[in-house]
Amino acid sequence: MNARLLPLTATVVIFIAAYAVCYSQYPNMLSTRVIGNLLTDNAFLGIAAVGMTFVILSGGIDLSIGSVIAFSGVFIAVLLRDTGLHPIPVFIALLAVTTLFGASMGAIIHFLEMPPFIVTLAGMFLARGMAYVLTIDSVPITHAFFDQLQGFYWLMPGKGRLTFIGGLMLVTFMAGIVLAHRTRFGANVYALGGGVQTARLMGVPVAQTTMAIYALSGFFAGLAGIVFAIYTSAGYSLATVGVELDAIAAVVIGGTLLTGGSGFVAGTLIGVLIMGLIQTYIVFDGSLSSWWTKIVIGLLLFAFILLQKGLVLVTNRERTTPHHAR
């Protein structure tokens, strides 16, 4: 089997095994109601994780997305409260702002040759700070359009609800998969992850692609912010602290190499679902505390990193090149 598919396969196997364990204890786990909730509750994380997958595939990292999601919620809530605009133009304005924000981080990373880690860290402070500047209170969103979006769902067989935001996440993943595996941009992202020099020699427009990757991540973070605003009906500048780490964890658990160049967008969806599943199990159990989520996710991260490490070693040995890139 292709070694590149192995991490993805492992993720799928772990997901199915974990679901089987949950099902054996709580048969209701397989009901479409639980599945519907799993999708709804993790929609914002999933959408943000799609953007993060592209960033990590290119060998970068984006620490700003949690702050951007919080900023988005506050932006929407404050604009709706103060201007009386319809949500749709507000959404469009927001997506323009976050996309531009991402693109400018990409530009700084490329043109000033600074590590993505530290640039997006500054971006994280900036986005969170802008959210604080807009308001430090939790601003409720009361708009008929929001109620419509929240009430909009497709009743699955078994009375499970595929909500608008859950569906939006699935559509986003579809778009991400097509973008990553069926377009020139996607090929460029993988090439960048393989090595900037090589990519440049291959004729990849490095500057353009880097900016597009972070712009895309900003766009998806903005979209995740919209979803989070619909999900919570409020904008709060202290919300979604640490979501960037959850997204990174989801991407890694989904089998994407953190060094870039190898992975699948579909794996990230499974990664998000695994994390959601752990949370759901803890809720079902009732006696376990939520901090076990963090510990289990840490252990899963560890397991996947070891797996990937092993794979890299094996494939390198097959090529018989004594290469130990750290």
Add this chain to the structure above:
Amino acid sequence: MTGLARFLRRIAPQLLTLAAVIGLIALVFPGFFQISLANGRLFGSPIDILNRGAPVALLAIGMTLVIATRGIDLSVGAVMAICGAVSAWGITEGYGLAATLAMALAAGLLCGLWNGFLVAVLRIQPIVATLILMVAGRGIAQLITEGAILTFNDESLIFFGSGSIFAVPTPVVIWIVTGLLVAFVVRRSALGMLIEAIGINLRASALAGVNARVLLIAVYMTSGLCAALAGIIAAADIRGADANNAGLWLELDAILAVVVGGNSLLGGRFSLCASLIGAMIIQAMNTGILLSGFPPEFNLVIKAAIILVILVLQSPRAHTTMVFFRRAPREEPAQTRTVPQ
């Protein structure tokens, strides 16, 4: 050029930045330099900066060494939470001060050992390896405090947060002594040079006979130990251990302090003193924004803007045009690097 002159030249940009920040604060807040003595302890804004900056300064000491090996330690905030939880748990369980401190420091060393093991033995990228503990660490801390904020009233432990030694607040004494001690150990022996050798080229240094594995583990353990000290101070300061918020985002502040200190994130060269000044710059900015009467909401925006300016000034691309901030010449990061000097 003599050693002292070279040292002063190295830390000059940081000293100037710190002077500029403090000068700005003093402009908008004329009473800034007033220091008073009350109840056998010094008070005043400069003392406050030194005191409040203690956790970041301590973390920056370990982080500097880690970054010098071309690594990064994302877990220090979580390690702070764990060690704070351990110290609060130990003291409330009645283990006594010495045993409690020993347990907290041991917990920090253990966390560092774990990180070092992943990086040095399993050869996992440092950012990934330490991400594991960053994610899981707060869960472990909550496990110790059982989800609550564990409070205590033990005066001997509280001393580490709000006590004073010869009128100087204890946290200030702790970070200065730790900084001097670590600087003395790495600079009065070959250790510092060996750490830099690892950062420049791990493989080459290993071939040259440096025991890179042991040294890397030791560096991450030092970082864990510094985080433990910071955790004890943070817990003693609020007289309780908060698993969720203790040391939250401090890993980022510590990395920032190292970067502001002019150390390259690509490793190979480090200055503990510059990092410590960097930590003080960050704290002075925090205090300054508070004192200047800006709404605290602007704190992060201003911080982000200042970081961006400092980073742009230090970016390799800007080096060619900026003579003032110039350090060792570097063309393509990570690929064609030469040993400085």
